[in-house]
Amino acid sequence: MTDDKQKRAKAYWKENIKYLAILLAIWFVVSYGCGILFREELNQFRLGGFKLGFWFAQQGSIYVFVILIFVYVRLMNKLDKKYGFDE
Incomplete structure (x- = not known):
């Protein structure tokens, strides 16, 4: 792995976390x-x-969790494109 690719991967995971x-x-x-x-x-x-x-307590937190899953997928797709990992 090249040095540039390692830096991009490290920045990618930092932003992901x-x-x-x-x-x-x-x-x-x-x-x-x-x-x-x-x-x-x-x-x-x-x-x-x-x-x-x-x-x-009964339903709202579940709805928010499902919405957050879709938000995470969208954010990760943007992040993949930003760092060139969108193969």
Whole structure:
């Protein structure tokens, strides 16, 4: 592996890990924060007849996780093109 390719690969993985950390932090805040920590505050609102805190604990965090998967795929496709790994 050439030196330039190693530098690109290292930068690629550094950016990849940054994306993963950000997306997992978002998922943690939504699943743990909205479903457990902020449940009482969110329960003042209703979504589809259910208290919002309950909804996040039961379904909302799953929806956010699925959306984050699609966001990750999009980000990785852009990252692959940026570093020339889109074979």
